[in-house]
Amino acid sequence: MSTTEPTRPRTLAEALRGWDDAALGELLRRRPDLALPIPADTGQLAARVTSNASAARAINRLDEFGVDLLEALSALPEPVNVELLSQGVGQPEEVVRPRVTELLELALVWGTEDDLRPIRAVHELLGPTPAGLGPITTRHFGDLDQLIDDAGPDARAVLDKLTWGPPTGSVEKADRPVTIASARTPVERLLARGLVVPKDANTVVLPRQIGLHLRGGRVLASTRPVPPPLAGKKVSAAIADRAAAGAALDLVRLVDRALEQLGTEPPPVLRTGGIGVREVRSLAAKIGAEEQTAAAVLEMAYAAGLVAAVEVGTSEMWLPTSAYDDWLELDLAHRWAQLVMAWFSGLRAIGLIGRRDSTGSTAAARERLINALAPDLERLLAPEIRVLALQALAEAGAGTAPAPETVVMWVAWHRPRRGGQFRDDLVEWSVSEAALLGLTGLGALAAHAKPLLGPEPTADELAEAISPLMPEPVSEVLLQADLTAVAPGPLVRTVQDELSAMADVESDGGAGVYRFSESSVRRAFDLGRTAEQLHAWLAEHSRTPVPQPLTYLVDDVARRHGVLRLGTASTYLRCDDENVLTQLLNSNLPGVRFRRLAPTVVVSPSPPDMVLSRLRDAGLAPLAETFDGALHVTGAPRRGEAPRRRTSRDFNESAFDLTDDQVKAVIEKVRAGDRIAAERPGDDGLISPAAPAETIAVLTNAAEAHTRTWIVYVDHNGHSSERIVEPVRVADGWLTAYDETTETPRTYALHRISTARPVD
Template sequence: MSTQKSDPGPGPTSSGTGATVEQLADHLMALPDRDVAALLLARPDLTSPPSSSFTALAVRAGARPSVEIALRDLDAVTLAVAEATVALRSTDAAALAHALGLGADDVAARLDVLTRLALVIDAGPVPGLADAFGPHPFGLGPAAADPPAVEQLPPPLTALEQQADPGTAVLKALAWGPPVGTLGPGRRSVGAAELVERGWLERTSDAAGRTRFILPREVGLALRAGRLNREPLRPPSADGLDVLPPDAVASEAAIHAEEIVRLTRELLNEWGREGGQILRSGGVGARALERTAAAIGLEGGQAATVIELAAGADLLGLDEAGAAWVPAATASAWQEAELPEQWAALAAAWAVSSRTPWLVGTRSDGGALRPVLGADVEAAWAGRLRRRILALLESLPEGTSADAAWVRGALTFARPRRPIPDGAVTALLAEAELLGLTGGGALSRPGRVLAAWLRAAPSTGPDTSSPTAGPGGSGQREEPDGQLLAALEQSLAADLPAGVDTLLVQSDLTAIVPGRPTPALAAVLERSSVVESRGGALTVRFTPDSVRRALDEGWSAAELVRALSRFSLTPLPGALTVLVDDAARRHGAVRVREVTSVLRVADPAVAAGILADASLAGLGLDQVAPGIILSAASAGAVLRELRAAGLAPVLENEHGGILVAGDSSGHHRRRAPAPPPARPGSEHTVTRRRPSRPELAGLVGRLRAGEEARRADGGAPTSAGDPVHVLALLRQAQASRARVHLRLAGADGAQQERTVRVLAVEPGRVRLADLGRETELTVAVHRIVSVEAR
């Protein structure tokens, strides 16, 4: 005999096994207005569209779709208590506590939460709650048609461990669920006959004629010794997590904060030279992402994260033609700000972002690749998950380092019915580390400031601050304010080590800063060197390309040597000065004029080499005169490709003057003004607004007036005409096996009236038994004009 899992279906919801719609309506009607308003606030799906009466509200509140929405924000313990009320058909706190291995006071508090959510009332769980947990709550079968007496029930499994007879093996297989076993054709179960004779199994058959054995609920509970759950209901323990010294966390986080600011500056400089071209389908293409990643020295996935961070912080906008992402008008002020101010803008924007940069390069549901800054990288759950992760890390003792497996387990326990996409927790923890919100996996002091603000900031979604809700709210948060930014700046500034203005230059063209460089020294090194390692000390190397970058910025060879000498304790090595002089001699041998584009090459040999270089064929080069070469590519692309080929070109204006990189003044270069900031995916963002107190009071008043009018009419049968109410009434009728009167629209537009019993509510259609014609029919939901419960 093999066990099989059954698809969730309607559980027992008739009188005596749960609350009916009428009982739920009476319960809601008896509540004070403030409690009804609190219910509507906690379950906002019940307000759209508004119900006409408490009976109509009860139909919706007790139906499975609305119940499923309410269950999404409950933790594992509260969900277990809710499921236990269905499995045991009881709302007695002591009985539920014994069955779940919990304290009676804790269970009573959970029952109070479920009552306030109108999921469980004095009469029992609402119909949709039984539907949500399926036909076998906690793996228990249905109640026996003829239950055996208590003294005739089997002993607990612990007393049967030493027995190896066939009947005991069947009981052990079915005890913890699923409680249904099926025999294939021509097979028999040794020992099952005796169990059926004792009333410990019930024999049935399925539609295919196979024999099925069902373990009754009473027998299953006896085998479990009255327990519903096999494992204790406890969240993952934090005792095994590493605890780091606060100084180590602060140091690690500060290093990452400096690095993310540097990477963002590099991105803005790169896209200031050549923006991120937008695909026809939206977003920035893979080629532009690859080019950007190479320019800032990152892998493609990390570069996508930096790009999304910059856009979220309002540092990017669309150019005049709307064809490329370029630095926004706000970028120049950000570039000139101090490090703590720059970092605070990035961190605050990340916390409220709904972007998923780790999905860049993967395929959407439609099969298309997701591009960076594309609409498909927007997901509302990502914003909620960021806040939940920060709140969870904040709840741990200071310095506690949490890995992705522990965080995922804790979040799942907090909200089991909110599934977390694969890889999302790992990716968000990596983003938090990249930003410096964590150091070594532990929340930093700036991270705690941000988490505290998110916890205290008002939400536009439902209030989920009850003990049953997971960390963080589920609604949209307000945008960061100046007070938060100031607090973030102060917290990071306190963790940053004192600046060092000493540069130890070595003859192998490397240099060491014994600590964190001061802003002035950092600016010189950023323009003229490449980083080899970071940590307690900064190690950089001078290369021809890095020196050329300083010359591109407008420095002369003498100015660069003086700037480096100012921080060096000893004279600069000859190898470095020779490198600078050699780079200066080659710098400007090729000049690019942006006419899209003209190359002026004084040396005929260099011009011939450019035209013959196969790697430059994509530029569409054509020599129109001695020393004059035209290109179909933009000036930025020409500069990049020539540098990759080993040349050292410079950009010049229409008068032949050399342009300093990033110079946008009008007398140097004709350039469109920087655009206003824009955010990708903002056109797809939907914010859920919480109803105001006057609106809630008006809704409650209309519910009372509508219910009084309905009852004054003699308690007219519950009816519905809108799809939401229609489906709710049909599911209720299916659960209670009640008759309903349908009005259907035929193919010719004529209406028919049928008295039916609902057999199944399926996606888009309903299976019905026509009681008048004694036939079965399947009806599309959109054909149902109205439904009335009889």
């Protein structure tokens, strides 16, 4: 980065003010939280850079070696140059120098390579004992080697235990006064010479200067400037891609079958959100998957917007959405790609299903198991770790299946301060979910998964990448004498729907098997099909002649189907006088329809209260009765509880990127604020607002003389901002002026201008 200051800047704000636009732009892109809201000037930008919240976000995105360098800079006494830092981390200067440049570009460190200074937030975030070193003492020790030798070998053994941390030890009456003459124990001899100092009544601590001396100038015992290797087994890349494509096809089938089942038998939404364990277990058995897989399938469908909680009457049920119908219209590749994109960018940690929620706000909540589709599954860390896990698989190379533990270590090196054990669990879950999604095959990353690692991946790119591996849909099946149909590939959607209506899925895979049975054929008749339609469809879509047993099965079920009829009626009317019912059928009451089932019985699809009201309006006096014929007495209406409304988890931070235009706008605003600050008049009159008459006089004179004026303007939210303007006109309570910040003419309400001063 370039600077315009010939001398060393005294503060971070001065250093940032000397950066060029390219360096500021890179800082804003790598730390986008600094731009919202737009800082008024470089001073405000520097304040945000040094805030703990912003610095923590930047440090959390550093890899292990970057954090090690910050720890070393925080532990070493200032000033620190690249040579001393290299010695402190035990790495050559050519390795350390580019990483120091990165820290300077992130503004976590400022100064020059000969005088590196971590910002205040770094010291606070890394804690009082960076790299396991104790606090700095002001005592001057002289010859430390001689001082340590004088304490004796047993005292040296105590120091050796404290050298690499933790730098504290427990001892009774640590704060008692001790002299070299009165010292008897090793710890007392160390206390008398200041080689350890009391922290409290029962704790001693090793001063930082002593710790660094005992470590031989090293801050850290070992450092890793590069990530650990991704060891694993070699597999055929082509076979791995085909295996991954097969898994992708199986996932699409599982999602389709699961949502079809939800549409037929929708499970209820639990009081705490999510779907019950028994419902997931039942669904897993019906779609032919393991319970954990079924839960993951539901989560992926939920992330893609294919299933949602819907109010049905007085309860909530899990049902497919209209987006599911649109999803079914897509080809296999795009259906898969939509599921992958939803998983890749989603916040839901699927691996938490069936575990206890350690983040619960109460003890009962922490003991409760997390259900599938529950709102408690959202974690901000999940998408970041998914990206890193896939990057690790890609780093291993095509045809290499790295061991899961090496992937965990690789991700841990890249994000040492993010998540701990939960981070490691997320890595393992991400690898397993990637296999279920068909992003990996035989443990290796598939070629069609690599578009996900691009700058802005899209579903179309993923679909295009996997399309060559997806089989073409077929419209014909092979009917066999054992009442099965074999689909030699994925079926065209209309063919699959018709076949599923009359046969049950027996097995999935490259060739799906469907079995015809009495119940499955009856299901087709229940959907309105006739025997003639089934015979015609089977003959049209079978590559082989229709087997005679299947023809007999269809005809046999058709003969017995519909002998007993079942219907729905909301209201029935019975009357011993047939003439009353006959007159009622001929009366055409508004909004009510009747059907006669017997001479003395009619039914209506309208609700009982509506029928009762219409009959009374017609001059009749009906009497309501219960199902068993008893008199129905109307009581006071019952009140139900208000429906529960869930709220999503409120995250403290969000990931976003700035566009080039946004970066440019922020830099322009900061530069303009610096110009205003540089031309600000003296301190006189800035602490308290000026009188309105004085402000108007200054502005009027400036408009007549065409001179530049510095003003403090308060907006409708009470926020004040400084501006340099060129007044043009003052009239009717408004100032018309040219604003140098926006380079446009603007109007300002005079009562909102608290101070105005001419600029020399």
